[in-house]
Amino acid sequence: MPRGEATIGRVLAQIAMVMNLDKCIGCHTCSVTCKQTWTNRTGVEYAWFNNVETKPGVGYPRRYEDQQQWKGGWMLDKRGRLVLRSGGRVKRLLSLFSNPDLPGIEDYYEPVTYDYDNLVNAPAGPDLPVARPRSVLTGEPTSITWGANWEDSLGGAPEHAGGDPNLTGEWAEKVRFEFEQTFLFHLPRLCEHCLNPACVSACPSGAMYKRTEDGIVLVDQDRCRGWRMCVTACPYKKVYVNHATGKAEKCTFCFPRIEAGQPTVCSETCVGRLRYLGLLLYDADRVGEAAATPDEKDLLDAQRDVFLDPRDPEVIAAARESGIPEDWLAAARRSPVYDLVSRYKVALPLHPEYRTLPMVWYVPPLSPVLDAVGAAGGNSDDPDHVFAAVTRLRIPLEYLAELFTAGDTDVVAGVLMKLTALRSYMRERSLGEAGDDTALKAVGLTAREAEDLHRLLAVAKYADRYVVPAAHKEDAAALSAMENRCPVESSGEPSGADGRRVSLGIPTLRRRAPEAPAGGRP
Amino acid sequence: MNAADLLLWVAVPYICLAVFAVGHVRRYRQDQFGWTSRTSQLLEHRWLRWGSPLFHLGAFMVIAGHVVGLAVPASWTEAAGISEHAYHTTAVWAGSVAGVAMVAGLGMLCARRLLTRRIRLGTDRSDKLLFPLLSATVVLGITATAAHNVFGGGYDYRSTVSVWFRGLFTLQPQPEAISGAPLLFQLHALTACLLFAAWPFTRLVHVWSAPVGYLVRPYLVYRRRAGAQAPAGGPTRKLSPEPGGRPAR
Numbered sequence: 119m120p121r122g123e124a125t126i127g128r129v130l131a132q133i134a135m136v137m138n139l140d141k142c143i144g145c146h147t148c149s150v151t152c153k154q155t156w157t158n159r160t161g162v163e164y165a166w167f168n169n170v171e172t173k174p175g176v177g178y179p180r181r182y183e184d185q186q187q188w189k190g191g192w193m194l195d196k197r198g199r200l201v202l203r204s205g206g207r208v209k210r211l212l213s214l215f216s217n218p219d220l221p222g223i224e225d226y227y228e229p230v231t232y233d234y235d236n237l238v239n240a241p242a243g244p245d246l247p248v249a250r251p252r253s254v255l256t257g258e259p260t261s262i263t264w265g266a267n268w269e270d271s272l273g274g275a276p277e278h279a280g281g282d283p284n285l286t287g288e289w290a291e292k293v294r295f296e297f298e299q300t301f302l303f304h305l306p307r308l309c310e311h312c313l314n315p316a317c318v319s320a321c322p323s324g325a326m327y328k329r330t331e332d333g334i335v336l337v338d339q340d341r342c343r344g345w346r347m348c349v350t351a352c353p354y355k356k357v358y359v360n361h362a363t364g365k366a367e368k369c370t371f372c373f374p375r376i377e378a379g380q381p382t383v384c385s386e387t388c389v390g391r392l393r394y395l396g397l398l399l400y401d402a403d404r405v406g407e408a409a410a411t412p413d414e415k416d417l418l419d420a421q422r423d424v425f426l427d428p429r430d431p432e433v434i435a436a437a438r439e440s441g442i443p444e445d446w447l448a449a450a451r452r453s454p455v456y457d458l459v460s461r462y463k464v465a466l467p468l469h470p471e472y473r474t475l476p477m478v479w480y481v482p483p484l485s486p487v488l489d490a491v492g493a494a495g496g497n498s499d500d501p502d503h504v505f506a507a508v509t510r511l512r513i514p515l516e517y518l519a520e521l522f523t524a525g526d527t528d529v530v531a532g533v534l535m536k537l538t539a540l541r542s543y544m545r546e547r548s549l550g551e552a553g554d555d556t557a558l559k560a561v562g563l564t565a566r567e568a569e570d571l572h573r574l575l576a577v578a579k580y581a582d583r584y585v586v587p588a589a590h591k592e593d594a595a596a597l598s599a600m601e602n603r604c605p606v607e608s609s610g611e612p613s614g615a616d617g618r619r620v621s622l623g624i625p626t627l628r629r630r631a632p633e634a635p636a637g638g639r640p
Numbered sequence: 641m642n643a644a645d646l647l648l649w650v651a652v653p654y655i656c657l658a659v660f661a662v663g664h665v666r667r668y669r670q671d672q673f674g675w676t677s678r679t680s681q682l683l684e685h686r687w688l689r690w691g692s693p694l695f696h697l698g699a700f701m702v703i704a705g706h707v708v709g710l711a712v713p714a715s716w717t718e719a720a721g722i723s724e725h726a727y728h729t730t731a732v733w734a735g736s737v738a739g740v741a742m743v744a745g746l747g748m749l750c751a752r753r754l755l756t757r758r759i760r761l762g763t764d765r766s767d768k769l770l771f772p773l774l775s776a777t778v779v780l781g782i783t784a785t786a787a788h789n790v791f792g793g794g795y796d797y798r799s800t801v802s803v804w805f806r807g808l809f810t811l812q813p814q815p816e817a818i819s820g821a822p823l824l825f826q827l828h829a830l831t832a833c834l835l836f837a838a839w840p841f842t843r844l845v846h847v848w849s850a851p852v853g854y855l856v857r858p859y860l861v862y863r864r865r866a867g868a869q870a871p872a873g874g875p876t877r878k879l880s881p882e883p884g885g886r887p888a889r
Contacts, residue, residue, distance in 0.1 A: 207855050214851075215692040222685050223758075255683065255758040319859035322851030327863040340672035343849045344679040361762060364678035364843075377865075405860075589865065 126436040127403025129426060131446055132313070132333030132477055133376055133586065134398045135385070136458045136465045137306055138575060139483040140537075141392035144271060144304035146170050148384035148393075152308075155383045156370070161362025163229035163254050166266050167369035168308040168384045174293065174517065175269040176281045179225040182355040183469065184283040189219040190353030191316050191472030192409060200410040200473065202320055204350050210320060219350040223361075227264040229254040272302050284520040293517070301486035301514050305521075308384060309356040309369035310468065310476030311335045313400060313424065314409040317368070320351030326366070331589070333477065334371045342366050353472040379588030386584075394578075396453030396585045397446060398460075398477070399426040399437055409473045414524040417470040424475070425460050428453065449587035454574055455479070462563075462571050464533050466522035481575070482522055482530055484537045486514040499545060501557040504538040536561040544572045648830065649815035653808050656837035663840030664848070677846035678767075680759050687752035695745025701738030702781075705731065710805045714798045732789055739782040746778055770842040777831040784824035801825055 152168040171177045185191055189204040204210065204219055232249035240247035253260040269278055279285075285293055293300070311328075315335050318326040325341035326348055328334070337348070337357070344364040348357040357368040372382035380386070385393040401424055408420040426433040428450035437447055450456065458465040458481065465479035487508055488498040496503035508515065508531050515534070519527040539557040543565075547553045555565050563571070574582070668675065681688050709731065717727055750771055753759050788795035804818035818829065839845070 211851065211854065215696045216685070216689045217681060218689070220681055220685065223682050256761065258757070314860070318861050321861075322854040323849065324851075324853070324857060324861055327861040329865050330862045331865050340675075342676065343846055343851070344676040345851065346679050346681060359679060359682045361680065361682050363673075364676040364680075365673075 126426065126433060127401050129399055129433065129437040129440040129442060130330055130333065130402045131437075131442050131450065132311070132398050132400060133371060133395060134311070134333070134455045134459070134477040134479070135308075135382075136394040136455050136479045136481065138392040138394075138481040139303055139305065140481065140485055141390040142170070142304040142306060142483075143390050144170055144172065145389050146267065147387050147389050148306055149266070151383050151387040152369075155372070157367075159362075161360035162358060162367055164223060164226045164266075165358035165360075165367065167356070167358075167367075168306065169266050170304050170306045171267070172269050172271055172273075172302055173305050173521070174279045174282045174285060174302070175272070175275065176278055176283075178227075178266045179221045179355050180264075181281060181283050182221075183353075185353055185472070187219075188221065188353070188355070189350055190355065191351070191469075191474055192314065193473065194410065194412065198410065198412060200406065202316055202351055203353075204320065204347070210347055211322065213347075214322070214345055217346055217350055220346055220359075221349070221355065223255070224264075227266060227268070228260060228262075230260060230262055272300065275300070275302075284517060286520070287516070289516045301489060301517075303483040303486060305468075305480075306384070307354065307356070307468070308478060309335065309371065310354055310474065310478045311369075311371055312477060313405045313421070313475035314473065316351040316353065316472075316474050317348035317357050320347040321345070322347055329373075332371075332373075332376060334373050334376065335368070336370060336373070337366045337368055339363075339365055339367075353469065353474065354476070376586055377589035379586050381584040381586055391578075391583065394454040394458060394574075394583050396455035397428075397450040397587065398453065398456055399428050399433060399442070399447075399450050400424045401426055405475060409475055414471040415526040417473065417475075418467065418523055418526075418529065421467065421470065421475050422460055422463070425456070427460070428456060443590055446587045446590075449585050452585045454578065454583060454585060457571075457574060462536070462567070462574075464536055464571070464575075466529070466533065468521060469524075470522075471524040480522060481537070482518050482533055484534055484541075486518075487534060490514065499542060501538050501542040504542075505535055505557075508534045508538065532561070536563065539563065540568055540572060540575075543568050544576075645815040645819045648826075649804060649818050650808075650813045652830065653813075653833050656833040657808075659837040660839055663837075664845070667840050667845065675845055675849065676843070677849075678843045680762060683758040683762065684752050684756045687748050687756075691745045691748025691752065693745070694741050695749055698738050698740075698742030698745055701734065702742050705735050705738060709798065710802045713802070713806070728789075728794070732785070735785055736790065739778075739785065743778055743782055746775060750775060766838075766842040769838055770844065773831065773835050773838055777828065777835050780824060780828040780831055784822065784828050787824060788822060795822060795825070797821065797825060801829065804829075 148168050149166055149170055153166060156167055157163075157165045166178065169178050177183060182188060182190075185203055191203055192200050193203045195201045202210075205213075230251040231254050232251055234249050236247050237249050251260055251262050252258060269275060272279065284290075311334055313333070315326070315328060318328060318335060321342075322345045323341050323343045325338045325343070327336060327338065329336065342365040344359070344366070346359050346366065348366050348368075349355070349359060357366050359365075360367050372380075372384075375382060375386075381393075381395050385395055404424050408417070408424045411417050411420040426437075428434070428437075428447060434447060437450075438444075455465075459479055465481050467476045467479050469476070487504065491498040491503055491507040496507060498504060515527050515530055516525075518534075519525050519530045523529040539561045540563065543553050543555060543558050553565065555568075558565065558568050714724070714727075718724070753763060753767070753771065800817050800821045804814055807814040807817065818826065821829075
C-alpha cells in the first residue's frame with residue numbers, strides 16, 4: 119500500500135538489527151561476550167541471550183521452531199483474529215499451576231563445570247590428572263550429551279539434523295547430510311524485540327513491556343512473579359527462567375549501552391562485522407493490522423509497510439508530533455537498518471509466520487548457492503550461472519524460504535539474485551572495468567545504488583554500521599546517577615535512593631552444594 | 641479458662657495475625673524482587689505436572705470449605721433452608737474430595753522436592769520452613785476430619801472451633817469455645833496460626849499476586865524508559881514504572 123493514502127498514526131522509534139549471514143563464520147564471539155556480560159550467574163547457566171546455531175540443525179533449545187509442539191507466537195483463529203498460539207487468557211491462567219508447553223532443562227542442556235581443582239591438587243602419579251565434568255545443577259559427575267551449539271558446523275548432522283523443523287515438505291527429503299552434498303550456514307540469534315511481542319502479551323503479571331522510546335522489550339524484575347508464560351509464548355524461545363530467582367530473564371539489547379549511544383555487546387565484538395544497528399520509525403497503530411495479515415507470505419510486505427520512510431516530510435512531521443527528538447530523526451535518516459530492510463530490501467525477518475513482527479533481520483547467505491555452483495562446475499562469478507543456479511538449486515533456496523519468508527522462494531531468490539548481481543558488478547568495477555549493469559538493471563538497482571549497497575555490505579565502518587542515538591539528555595539525569603557505582607548488585611542489598619540500579623538478579627540465597635567443585639564457573 | 645488457654649487461643653492467634661499483616665506490608669515494600677512463586681518447573685516437570693494442579697485446585701476447594709465452615713454460623717445456613725444433615729453430608733463429601741486432592745498433590749510436590757536432587761539443592765530456608773508446616777497443617781486437618789466426621793461419630797466444629805474463629809475477628813475472643821475441642825482440631829488450628837505467621841516470609845506470597853487483572857488488560861504493554869519524562873501529548877498509553885522500580889532485564 120503506498121504511503122500517503124493512509125494517515126500516519128503514532129510514530130515510534132525502534133533500535134533494530136540486521137545481520138549479514140554471508141559474513142558469519144560461526145566463531146561464537148557474540149555468544150561468549152554476551153554470556154560474560156549478562157548470564158554468567160547462578161540460575162541462568164543454561165541461558166544464552168545470544169547464541170549461534172548451525173543451519174540445518176535442530177537449534178537451541180531443541181526444535182524450538184516446531185510451534186505445533188511449543189505453541190509459540192501468534193496465529194489466526196477461524197474468524198481471522200490474531201490469537202496467541204498457546205491459547206486465550208483463561209486457558210493461560212488455568213495453566214499457571216503447570217505450564218504444559220514449557221521446555222524443560224533437558225530441552226536446553228544440562229549446564230556443567232569441571233573439576234579444575236583436580237588439575238592442581240591431584241597427588242603425583244603416572245597419569246596426567248584430568249578435569250572431569252560435573253553438573254552445575256546437582257554437583258554430581260555427569261557426561262556431556264548436549265549443548266547450545268552441539269551441532270556446530272553440522273557436527274552430528276547425519277544423526278540429528280533431520281530433526282530440524284524447517285525440513286518439512288517433499289523437497290526436504292532431498293537434503294542430504296553427506297559431506298559432499300550438504301550445505302550449511304550459521305545463524306546468530308538473539309531476542310527479536312518484536313513489534314508485536316507474544317511474550318509481552320502472554321505475561322499474566324504485566325511485568326514485560328516494550329519501551330516506547332527505543333522498542334526494547336524488557337522484563338521488570340520487580341513485577342515478574344514467575345508464571346513462566348512468556349517462555350512458551352516466545353516462538354524464538356528467547357525468554358529464559360532463572361531457576362535460582364524463579365523469574366524470567368531475556369536479552370536486554372544491552373540497553374545500558376544503547377542508552378549511552380553504544381552498540382550492543384554482541385555487535386561491538388562481532389568479529390565478522392556482520393551486524394548493523396540503527397533506528398526504524400514505525401506506525402504503532404498499524405502493528406496489529408499487519409500482524410493479522412491473512413496470508414503468511416504477505417507478512418513480510420505488511421511489516422515493511424509498517425516501517426516509515428524517515429526522509430518523508432509527512433513522516434517527519436508525524437514523528438515530531440509523537441515526541442521523537444530531532445537527533446533521533448537524523449539518526450533514523452542515517453540508519454543502515456532502514457537501508458537494508460526497506461530501501462534495498464535485501465534483509466529478511468526470521469520466521470515472519472510467527473506473526474510477532476520481529477526486529478532482528480537477516481541478509482540471507484549466498485554462500486550455500488555459490489558453493490553449489492562451484493561444485494556443479496559453474497563459474498560462481500558469472501551472474502548467469504548463479505542466476506540459473508539460484509532457481510535450480512531448490513534445496514538451499516526452499517530451506518532459506520522456510521526460515522525467512524514463510525516459504526516464499528521467489529522473495530529469497532530475488533534477494534540472492536540482487537546480491538549476485540551486485541557481487542559481479544562490483545567485481546568488474548574493482549578490476550578496473552566499466553561494469554556491465556544489465557544484471558543490475560534486472561534486479562532493479564542503479565549503478566549508484568549498487569555502489570552504495572556495496573559500501574554498506576562490504577566496507578561499512580564502525581560509525582556506519584552502528585548508528586545508535588544516545589538516550590535523551592533531559593531523560594538521562596537518572597542514568598548519570600548510576601555512573602559512580604557498580605551496576606551489578608544482588609537482591610539483598612538495600613536499594614539506592616533513586617532506585618535506578620541495574621540489578622542482575624543474583625539471589626540472596628545462593629545455591630550451596632557442598633559437593634560442588636570449587637573450580638571455575640560454567 | 642486458664643492461662644494456657646488464653647495463651648494458645650488468644651495470644652498466639654493475634655500474634656500470628658499481626659506478623660501476617662506487618663510481614664506482608666514490609667515484604668511488599670522492601671522485596672518486590674523476591675516476590676515470586678519461585679517456579680521450579682524448568683528443572684522438573686513430570687511430577688509437577690500432576691502434583692501442582694492437584695494441590696492448587698484441592699487447596700481452592702479446601703479454602704472455600706473453610707470459609708463456609710468457619711465464617712458462616714450454623715444459624716445462617718439453617719435460615720437458608722439447609723438442614724444440618726444436608727450440610728454435614730455435603731461438607732464431608734466435598735471436603736474429602738478436596739482434602740484428598742490437596743494431600744495427594746502436596747505429597748507429590750514434597751516428593752519431587754526431596755527426591756529430585758536439582759530441586760532439593762534449590763530449596764531455600766523459607767521452603768524448609770514452609771513445606772513441613774504446610775504439610776503438618778494439611779495432614780492434621782484431614783486426619784481430624786477423617787477421625788471424627790468420616791469414620792468417627794461426628795464432631796460439630798461449627799459450634800466450637802468456628803465460634804472461636806469468628807470471635808477473633810469480632811474482637812470478642814472466646815478461647816473457651818475451642819479449649820474443649822478434640823486434640824486433632826486444636827493442633828490443626830495451631831499449626832494453621834503458625835502457617836499464617838510464616839506466610840509473608842515464604843513463597844506463599846505469590847497467592848496475593850494471582851494475575852486476575854490479566855483477563856482485562858490490553859495485550860500489548862508499552863512503558864516509557866524508567867526515569868524518562870513523558871513529552872507533552874506522549875504517543876502511548878502511559879504505564880509508569882513502580883516508584884523505586886528496578887530497571888528491568
